[in-house]
Amino acid sequence: MTATALLQVQGLHAHYGKSHILHGVDFQVRAGEVVSLLGRNGSGRSTTLKAIMGLVPPTGGSIALNGRDLAGQRPYTVCRAGIAYVPEEREVFANLTVDENLRMGEQSGSAGAARWTVAQMFDYFPRLKERRRTMAGSLSGGEQQMLTICRSLLGNPQVILVDEPTEGLAPKIVAVVADCIRDIHRRGVSVVLVEQKLAIALKVSQRVAVMGHGRIVFEGTPEQLRANPALLKEWLAV
Ligand SMILES: Nc1ncnc2c1ncn2[C@@H]1O[C@H](COP(=O)(O)OP(=O)(O)O)[C@@H](O)[C@H]1O
Numbered sequence: 736m737t738a739t740a741l742l743q744v745q746g747l748h749a750h751y752g753k754s755h756i757l758h759g760v761d762f763q764v765r766a767g768e769v770v771s772l773l774g775r776n777g778s779g780r781s782t783t784l785k786a787i788m789g790l791v792p793p794t795g796g797s798i799a800l801n802g803r804d805l806a807g808q809r810p811y812t813v814c815r816a817g818i819a820y821v822p823e824e825r826e827v828f829a830n831l832t833v834d835e836n837l838r839m840g841e842q843s844g845s846a847g848a849a850r851w852t853v854a855q856m857f858d859y860f861p862r863l864k865e866r867r868r869t870m871a872g873s874l875s876g877g878e879q880q881m882l883t884i885c886r887s888l889l890g891n892p893q894v895i896l897v898d899e900p901t902e903g904l905a906p907k908i909v910a911v912v913a914d915c916i917r918d919i920h921r922r923g924v925s926v927v928l929v930e931q932k933l934a935i936a937l938k939v940s941q942r943v944a945v946m947g948h949g950r951i952v953f954e955g956t957p958e959q960l961r962a963n964p965a966l967l968k969e970w971l972a973v
């Protein structure tokens with residue numbers, strides 16, 4: 736492990752029943768870095784995030800945050816250790832207001848993590864502020880995505896795992912979500928982003944990792960990936 740790795744995933748395996756999905760995933764995230772996890776549908780990106788969170792039990796390998804092994808811990812423990820997770824299915828509390836949803840996310844957070852407040856969330860997303868007394872269930876998909884990201888940040892994580900945040904959103908909202916990822920980065924929080932829109936991933940990331948057949952088949956900078964058409968074609972069908 737290098738001295739600068741905040742999150743280090745090594746040899747991670749995971750199964751769904753008898754199906755062997757992750758075959759030894761290796762990647763690392765340094766402090767304050769955005770790393771995109773790319774790959775075709777079904778390549779195991781979501782499973783990797785779920786295995787890190789303990790939502791899918793890892794069947795091998797290690798997951799270390801600041802050197803502390805979290806593999807096999809329960810989601811609650813992983814979250815308390817400083818890893819937040821925004822799943823593909825925007826999980827808002829539909830019958831609570833926007834404001835109440837955000838208050839639910841407030842936590843003291845782990846040592847050394849940036850401190851976020853509800854007021855900042857409203858600054859970043861004025862739309863959420865306008866709708867603070869609206870039931871979360873009646874927000875648009877984009878608004879629910881923002882709310883879920885904001886709620887996760889209020890737990891003051893060191894790393895936030897975000898699974899396809901721009902899926903199904905209007906282009907204007909996609910840009911807002913991309914700006915939000917950059918803001919998170921500016922505040923020194925690390926991000927692991929699963930993103931199908933390659934242009935967005937290349938724009939917001941410092942490094943990218945490409946998954947294929949349940950492994951990382953490439954890890955490098957966005958520039959290195961862009962300069963490698965064979966790789967793009969083989970693993971991303973671009
Ligand atoms: N709950 C599940 N039960 C069984 N197989 C699953 C489940 N979730 C995903 N899979 C399978 O695991 C593989 C990886 O899925 P996933 O991690 O969701 O890929 P990605 O997020 O890269 O599209 C796929 O073949 C998918 O069909």
Ligand SMILES: [Mg+2]
Binds near residue numbers: 780781782823898
């Ligand atoms: Mg997925």
